[in-house]
Amino acid sequence: MVIGKKNKLTVSMSLLLLAFTLTVSACSSNGGTNAGNNAGSNAGSNTGTTESGNNGNAETGTGKPLDLSMLIISFGNTPPEGNPIEKKVEELTNTEIDLTYVPYNEYAARQDVGLASGDFPDLIQVMPSGPQLYTSVQVKAIENGVFHDLTDYIKAPDFAEKYPNLGKIPQSLWDKVTFNGKIYAVPRNLEPETFAGTWLRKDLMEAKGLKTPETVEELGDTLIALSDPPKMYGLDLSAGASALESTSMKSIVAAFTGTGDWSVNADGEFVYSNFMPEYKGYLEWLKKLYDAKAIHPEFALGQKVASFPDGTAAGLVFRWHAYVPAEKPINKFADSVDPNAKGMLLKPLQGPKGPAVDTNAGFWTQTAMNAKMPKENIPRVLAFLDWMASGESLDLFLSGIEGVHYEEKDGAKVMNEQKMSEDGVGGDPWIMQTYRDSEFFINDFETRRGADPAALAELKETVADINAKYKEAAASGLGMPHYNLYAPTLLKEWDRLTKGLKDNRVKVVMGQMSMEEWDQYVASITSDETYKQILKELKEQYAAGGK
Numbered sequence: 304m305v306i307g308k309k310n311k312l313t314v315s316m317s318l319l320l321l322a323f324t325l326t327v328s329a330c331s332s333n334g335g336t337n338a339g340n341n342a343g344s345n346a347g348s349n350t351g352t353t354e355s356g357n358n359g360n361a362e363t364g365t366g367k368p369l370d371l372s373m374l375i376i377s378f379g380n381t382p383p384e385g386n387p388i389e390k391k392v393e394e395l396t397n398t399e400i401d402l403t404y405v406p407y408n409e410y411a412a413r414q415d416v417g418l419a420s421g422d423f424p425d426l427i428q429v430m431p432s433g434p435q436l437y438t439s440v441q442v443k444a445i446e447n448g449v450f451h452d453l454t455d456y457i458k459a460p461d462f463a464e465k466y467p468n469l470g471k472i473p474q475s476l477w478d479k480v481t482f483n484g485k486i487y488a489v490p491r492n493l494e495p496e497t498f499a500g501t502w503l504r505k506d507l508m509e510a511k512g513l514k515t516p517e518t519v520e521e522l523g524d525t526l527i528a529l530s531d532p533p534k535m536y537g538l539d540l541s542a543g544a545s546a547l548e549s550t551s552m553k554s555i556v557a558a559f560t561g562t563g564d565w566s567v568n569a570d571g572e573f574v575y576s577n578f579m580p581e582y583k584g585y586l587e588w589l590k591k592l593y594d595a596k597a598i599h600p601e602f603a604l605g606q607k608v609a610s611f612p613d614g615t616a617a618g619l620v621f622r623w624h625a626y627v628p629a630e631k632p633i634n635k636f637a638d639s640v641d642p643n644a645k646g647m648l649l650k651p652l653q654g655p656k657g658p659a660v661d662t663n664a665g666f667w668t669q670t671a672m673n674a675k676m677p678k679e680n681i682p683r684v685l686a687f688l689d690w691m692a693s694g695e696s697l698d699l700f701l702s703g704i705e706g707v708h709y710e711e712k713d714g715a716k717v718m719n720e721q722k723m724s725e726d727g728v729g730g731d732p733w734i735m736q737t738y739r740d741s742e743f744f745i746n747d748f749e750t751r752r753g754a755d756p757a758a759l760a761e762l763k764e765t766v767a768d769i770n771a772k773y774k775e776a777a778a779s780g781l782g783m784p785h786y787n788l789y790a791p792t793l794l795k796e797w798d799r800l801t802k803g804l805k806d807n808r809v810k811v812v813m814g815q816m817s818m819e820e821w822d823q824y825v826a827s828i829t830s831d832e833t834y835k836q837i838l839k840e841l842k843e844q845y846a847a848g849g850k
Contacts, residue, residue: 370425373401373427377407421447426670434794435787453672469736471692473738501649502625502649507535508529511529515647523591526618537617544605547808556576557654562579562781566780629758650765650769658773670736702718800828
């Protein structure tokens, strides 16, 4: 179901898919893959602060309102048509906005239909699907010129002066959205480029008198010591077989390999981390935990058989902001768990090849402009996006309007929960353009979530160490050199080529596949002509500048 402000879009998904098939039957599909980083694992989280910077921009204009239509993802609780927040945004930005919401599970198909035909609103939320910045359909759209080229605007010397909130986006993110030397969209749903943290049950650690682990090997020993099956297991892998390569667990992988998913060796050749000899150290580490019953014997089923928030697992590798004690925590333990349960965030653990830190794109989706929109509107649209990246915008979407959604009493906001729910207040803005770095999340705990002061001090110290170790690791090769390249064979063939990869990881961990058999499996892929073609395409793009 698609919901538009003017109720203009009610075509069923079956008709959209038929149109898409007829329009792009010649295009290669972008098979979903786990070869890239899942930068969107935090999409839809309710996280923010009111301290985000400049609130205005002269280019929003004071004359005729700018008509602006948008296609955006809905995660449920879609605000009603003509709600007060929408009207307030129009008032503050001098716009007339036409929103079209598409449910998340239908969005990719709706997006691809629009990109193939060029028939989509002024602004479209470009959603990734696969190991690289753009899918084959999105690349075809770029080649067909359906997006405005924003390069000259964003690289202009006065960009940060004109658009101070967008100007906070670091150069590393602009580099990642640069495709064949051009920038076609503004990164959106921003988050830290390193975001994984290792959590342990502090109360259980203290009860057993265990010292805080400093290395990955010590972490393994600690998880084994905390295990008490079947009541308690060491490591939460409740996502099942895919958990072994989750965005967060890739921080542990990096400790063994020193790389992200892909790296470039001294000869300029691309290497996939799972096929490195060092990756076997990660599998052996997991197998040690499994053999010691620190991992649930049926973890691969993905049925939350051992869960950190449910109190049946003592450790979890997840977002570093997840279990910070606060009045309004991001995540909390279930009511059935001991009320004295506390999470402890560890500083980056040292591994054989480096610290246990992950590397992400630093954003999930992008905001692109339809080339059919008049080019002279681009500065005003950038000004609108700049306002959407402001503290004023974020405060409006999180708290609503004074006198409507809250009242100020004794310096605090007293919220009208019913009205907030009716108008969809309290979730992410339609266009999450705010640059959310680590300081943003820390400030959020301090100003809005009511973090425990001692926990906040620990968080600041630990995150500072995570960021420092990430910079060191990035300087030594941890990164995403493949991300903004275009390797059509990778997009089209990776799922087929690595069909058995997820299952074989599990088999090694569970002792059903020997390391010799793993080596044979890896060799069968790396010797395959399709894999060689992928490496060739990546190398050629990378050597040509790629970005």
